[in-house]
Amino acid sequence: MSRALERRGELQRLARVLGVEPDDLGALDGADVATLRELRHAVADRLLEQSRDQFSRAVALGDALPASVAARLAQHVMGPVLGGRAAALLSPRKAGELARRLPADFLADVACHVDVRKVGPLLEDIDRGTMAEAGEHLRRRGEWVVLGAFVGHVRDDVVADLLDGFDGEALLRSGAVIEDASRIDAVVAMLTDARLDGLLRAADEHALWTDVVSLNVHLCDAQLDRVASAVERLSGPRIEALAALLAADDELRAAARPITRRLSARFLADVAADVDLGRVGGILEGIPTATLAQAAAELGRRDAWPLLGRLLTVLPEDVLADLRPELDDGLLRRAEETDAAAGDGPPAGPDGDDAAGSAKSPPAPPTRR
Amino acid sequence: MPPSARPAPLQLPPGVTALGPEACAAVAALVSDAERAQSAEVDAALQEGLRVVPRPLRGIARRVLTG
Numbered sequence: 001m002s003r004a005l006e007r008r009g010e011l012q013r014l015a016r017v018l019g020v021e022p023d024d025l026g027a028l029d030g031a032d033v034a035t036l037r038e039l040r041h042a043v044a045d046r047l048l049e050q051s052r053d054q055f056s057r058a059v060a061l062g063d064a065l066p067a068s069v070a071a072r073l074a075q076h077v078m079g080p081v082l083g084g085r086a087a088a089l090l091s092p093r094k095a096g097e098l099a100r101r102l103p104a105d106f107l108a109d110v111a112c113h114v115d116v117r118k119v120g121p122l123l124e125d126i127d128r129g130t131m132a133e134a135g136e137h138l139r140r141r142g143e144w145v146v147l148g149a150f151v152g153h154v155r156d157d158v159v160a161d162l163l164d165g166f167d168g169e170a171l172l173r174s175g176a177v178i179e180d181a182s183r184i185d186a187v188v189a190m191l192t193d194a195r196l197d198g199l200l201r202a203a204d205e206h207a208l209w210t211d212v213v214s215l216n217v218h219l220c221d222a223q224l225d226r227v228a229s230a231v232e233r234l235s236g237p238r239i240e241a242l243a244a245l246l247a248a249d250d251e252l253r254a255a256a257r258p259i260t261r262r263l264s265a266r267f268l269a270d271v272a273a274d275v276d277l278g279r280v281g282g283i284l285e286g287i288p289t290a291t292l293a294q295a296a297a298e299l300g301r302r303d304a305w306p307l308l309g310r311l312l313t314v315l316p317e318d319v320l321a322d323l324r325p326e327l328d329d330g331l332l333r334r335a336e337e338t339d340a341a342a343g344d345g346p347p348a349g350p351d352g353d354d355a356a357g358s359a360k361s362p363p364a365p366p367t368r369r
Numbered sequence: 370m371p372p373s374a375r376p377a378p379l380q381l382p383p384g385v386t387a388l389g390p391e392a393c394a395a396v397a398a399l400v401s402d403a404e405r406a407q408s409a410e411v412d413a414a415l416q417e418g419l420r421v422v423p424r425p426l427r428g429i430a431r432r433v434l435t436g
């Protein structure tokens with residue numbers, strides 16, 4: 001998760017506990033995420049202790065009454081804020097019983113106010129269907145921070161049910177604010193390749209590439225391989241947009257290395273024909289020399305000499321210096337000759353078309369579609 | 370609650386105190402407001418709770434709520 005996202009999420013959680021808007025927390029502008037979290041926990045503990053006696057009596061009343069009356073009390077009298085705080089004192093059995101009788105939209109309200117540190121054990125007794133339904137309400141309201149907080153406390157099967165109803169944007173926005181980062185790899189592993197593709201398309205359509213890239217640091221090799229494969233399945237314009245973003249942001253480019261260094265030579269050869277090569281330097285820079293050499297050889301095998309020539313032209317000087325010794329002399333000479341012969345005219349693609357476009361044009365900002 | 374029984378102010382994390390006295394005062398005021406609001410809401414909820422409980426069960430409910 002990026003620092004900015006993490007901070008925004010933490011401010012939202014703290015504001016909820018204090019009953020104010022995040023904008024009211026300007027006094028904490030200089031506080032880091034750990035401090036904000038520490039303060040939130042301290043305030044939540046304090047509020048629970050302040051009313052522990054009354055909350056305990058309300059919970060005892062719920063135990064003494066028929067479950068249907070207890071549910072009515074919870075919904076219409078305690079409401080989501082007090083109910084969320086008092087939930088910390090419920091037994092798992094009672095929590096499960098109440099959850100079955102309360103409407104999902106109210107449970108979603110409560111979820112916005114519970115202290116997940118305290119109610120984590122209660123979630124075991126709430127059935128999957130109820131959790132998924134409440135999660136769906138949270139998704140519709142865009143409560144990504146709340147969803148992100150719960151992922152660390154619910155079983156994998158419940159997370160899988162929740163994710164089933166999420167489109168690419170919802171997956172990404174909630175995934176980017178998962179509070180327990182150690183769960184991110186497991187969550188990505190639950191997604192099919194098609195859903196991973198949807199997530200990347202959403203990143204492109206909603207300008208959320210930073211969120212995707214910042215998730216990388218929490219992924220193991222297997223999931224990084226899958227994300228890299230999903231990137232390879234993106235269309236040319238989306239690749240250009242991603243590359244332009246990486247080219248413009250050193251930090252992001254460095255964070256994306258685990259993905260870019262996994263891109264295959266075949267992808268590079270294919271992408272060379274599909275994109276404006278002048279715009280993809282941000283991706284090319286992170287690719288290992290050996291992969292670039294294989295891609296160059298692949299373009300040679302395809303007789304795509306103009307493309308190879310332009311690929312070599314757009315590579316950063318230091319990358320090219322490393323690559324030259326890896327390339328066959330004949331391959332290099334022919335690519336350079338063909339590129340020179342192409343002159344200022346339109347470059348030819350692998351099939352004689354002009355797919356390489358204006359390969360020498362400078363990088364441009366990503367275009368939104 | 371009589372003033373003498375008021376709990377001590379919340380001990381703020383070092384990361385907050387490092388922001389200076391103005392920030393600490395602002396945060397302490399927010400915490401204090403949240404405490405006051407919760408206290409009033411809880412009292413109101415417990416009163417209202419008795420009205421929601423069906424009449425035959427109100428005696429039990431009152432005993433549970435008043436201890």
